[in-house]
Amino acid sequence: MSTESTHSATAENAASASAGEQTEESQIQADLERFRDLAMRSQADFENFRKRAAREKEDAVKYANASFLDRLIPILDNFELGLNAARGDAAASPIIAGLDMVAKQLNDFLANSGVEPVNAEGQPFDPNLHEAVAQEESATVKEGVIVRQLRRGYKLRDRLLRPATVVVSKGAPGAK
Secondary structure, three states: OOHHHHHHHHHHHHHHHHHHHHHHHHHHHHHHHHHHHHHHHHHHHHHHHHHHHHHHHHHHHHOOOHHHHHHHHHHHHHHHHHHHHHHOOOOOOHHHHHHHHHHHHHHHHHHHOOEEEEOOOOOEOOOOOEEEEEEEEOOOOOOOEEEEEEEOEEEEOOEEEEOEEEEEEEEOOOOO
């Protein structure tokens, strides 16, 4: 073999090795970028998970008593019905005064627990807060406004526990 052909083969081998190193280096660089991106995505996913878990825990604590309070409200309704019936009696007795105090304590307990009544009478009908069971004509109340409340509704902070059961005005008789 001649010296020229040996130099030429050596140059080809060197160029081939250099091209191979560049290809390997670019592959490593691409892998590095891919893993860096994967690490950043994983970190962002974990951060989102952590925030969601904290928010769910906060909601669980905030609304932990919702089931208990939801079962207590019908008892309060019945108690108030009985108290109102007893007040209808002409005799103002100390028993009614005692029951009034118990009703106040129950209402204070609910208020301290974050429960508030839904105001309905005289308000515009809102299907998110009210449950309409009837409509009636009214010369004094505009159409779509609540004429009377049949059963009080309640909210626990910003969540509805029970909608208010209401009667909604159709407007003036004969008006369309």
